[in-house]
Amino acid sequence: xxxxxxxxxxxxxxxxxxxxxxxxxxxxxxxxxxxxxxxxxxxxxxxxxxxxxxxxxxxxxxxxxxxxxxxxxxxxxxxxxxxxxxxxxxxxxxxxxxxxxxxxxxxxxxxxxxxxxxxxxxxxxxxxxxxxxx
Numbered sequence: 001x002x003x004x005x006x007x008x009x010x011x012x013x014x015x016x017x018x019x020x021x022x023x024x025x026x027x028x029x030x031x032x033x034x035x036x037x038x039x040x041x042x043x044x045x046x047x048x049x050x051x052x053x054x055x056x057x058x059x060x061x062x063x064x065x066x067x068x069x070x071x072x073x074x075x076x077x078x079x080x081x082x083x084x085x086x087x088x089x090x091x092x093x094x095x096x097x098x099x100x101x102x103x104x105x106x107x108x109x110x111x112x113x114x115x116x117x118x119x120x121x122x123x124x125x126x127x128x129x130x131x132x133x134x
Contacts, residue, residue, distance in 0.1 A: 024054065024062035034071050044074055047085050050092055 031038045041061075045051050051070055054062040063071075073095075077088040 024064060025068065027053075027061045027063070030063045030068055030071065033068060034075060036071065036075055041071065044071070048074060048089060048092065050096070 025033070027038045027041055030036075031041060034041075036044075045053070048070075051067065051074070053067050054064070056062060070092075073092070074088060077083045077091055078085070083091060
């Protein structure tokens with residue numbers, strides 16, 4: 001990035017950069033990725049109970065990819081969709097209520113599961129054959 005790039009230009013390119021490269025991101029990095037000022041991010045933490053980044057002993061925030069996704073959703077609700085803070089908070093609750101808990105998710109196709117089981121059994125047989133052949 002050249003020295004003539006502004007923070008806004010860097011933030012516009014940020015969504016193209018995969019945030020999964022690191023497990024945790026600093027508030028500065030997240031601010032650049034989301035094009036939201038750090039003080040706004042801290043304010044949103046106080047307004048949205050779902051947003052709880054990990055903090056170090058020194059109090060530094062460490063955002064995970066899920067935190068960043070939530071921030072982008074909050075930003076969309078507030079800035080694009082025109083929700084108020086209360087409205088966005090309610091909308092996030094509605095979205096969460098509609099999600100199925102992991103235990104209720106439908107399992108994969110039984111044929112695929114059987115095929116995977118057969119492949120695992122074949123691999124185990126192959127390992128046994130190699131181990132006994134030496």
